Amino acid sequence: MENLASNYSHIKGWGIDADPKNDPTYPMRKRSNDTHEGYGDWERPTQQQPEVEVLHSTERPNLSSVFGTSTPPSGLSGMIRRMAFKHSENQYRHWLPLILADRINVVEGIIEDFKSGKVPNIFAEKGMKSDMKHDRKGLAEKAAIVSLAIAAIVVWKYGKKSGSRKY
């Protein structure tokens, strides 16, 4: 505060009403004014060395000292993610492609399962056993809707065929 005051001495009345208690973020933010010194003024922890591809926001100059390495970008979804990370977090051009990449990634996951000789059991993955135990009615309704849909498709196909025979 003292230091800052000399910087602003040309502005009459600067800081005259400043009251540290007049901070709506109290007690979450303990005022230290360290952030005025800018990015990286703190003693940064040891840098983790990236062994896999790690994307970073355009709103920071580098990787954080520590990061996760759970699932590096790969395949088509990875290409889209790399493109998304060329844009700021402030933009749809960052977030919408990421959502698209997530959807593509699901298909890639199924392909990867088959490639490694695993047939994904989607019924089990969706936790349908829990429905069987706790929501038999809901499950029965779902089953009914599915069989109705199949019946409708059959009727529609059959109807089309019989229609085409007329001409």
Add this chain to the structure above:
Amino acid sequence: MLAMNYRGPLRVRIDEKPMPKIEHPQDAIVRVTRSCICGSDLHLYNGAVPDTRVGMTFGHEFTGVVEEVGSEVTKIKVGDHVLVPFNIACGQCAFCKQELYGNCHESNPEATAVGGIFGYSHTAGGYNGGQAEYARVPYANVGPTIIPEGMDPDDAVLLTDVVPTGYQAAEMAGIQPGDTVVVFGAGPIGIMAARCSWLFGAGRVIIVDEIDYRLEFAMNYSQCEAYNFKEMDGDVVQFLKKKTDWMGADVCIDAVGAEASGNTMQTITGRKLLLQAGSATAVHWAINSVKKGGIVSIVGIYGPTDNLVPIGNVVNKGLTIRANQASVKRLLPRLIEHVQNGVLNPKGLITHRIPLEEVSDAYRMFSEKQDNCIKTVLIPPSARM
């Protein structure tokens, strides 16, 4: 080791995965003893959080026994039983120095608006989570806290997120003695926020949800009034105004976030068409139900950047809005005290204990609110012996 594996929206399974390893000198590896499924995991489960990659392990609420530590770890040692706060924080950056551990700048390269969180997509740093037999815990000198002698591990695991988040929701609400507090959402966090509002001197606590069993649970656990917005005659805001002498509440807490139902327009634009980042129904209700000059406290999770929020009413009503991820480490000493003195009883929220191997069914049950589920704890096979 066994670990939960995300395969796409509404699809998760248990798989054999490689053991985590020390990747940084301040890392620790813990053998997980408890991990929870959190309401905010449902945003991931539904595929609503951008950059949630297939193959990832979720889980940001867990306890475990330290198995291995990196060369710079001094505060915990092999064999310690620790609770692990959901935020990954370095303890050194400008934000950690202000005790804003939920806003650390050295734990998430992928986004600057949110800090690193275990098992919470690449938008929160790309870390695998604790719904597994083992987990990598970065910055092991900062977050992990040795579970005090005699504390029930079921109480300890809820100190990683639910209790601090609920408590901070009440703290941010700046509750003055006698204030009327309305909490939107009777999930575990909302229930805890309602309970903690009394600790700050609330005079009246009201909770609003759409599911009767959750409201009944909240009414008993948090000793508050509980109302179902589906059974209100008329609009929810109008109902709450009437209940508060036509003035509005002093404080409103949003403990719902982007999965909110209750408003068709928000549901369609936010959750179906994805024109905004999830539905902002709860924050909408909070802003409109609070008294002029009141405070809105938000701990519900919203997606990045775009939401239709009635900001005009915030200006016209002169509101203060406060929001954050909980700063777990800052709050822990006080909350451990509250648990030890019996002021708070976190494990009272746990309704289901499920083997980790049944993770698919556990997610389904929690997501579909089956079997009167409030809070689920997953127990890995190695912790059941």
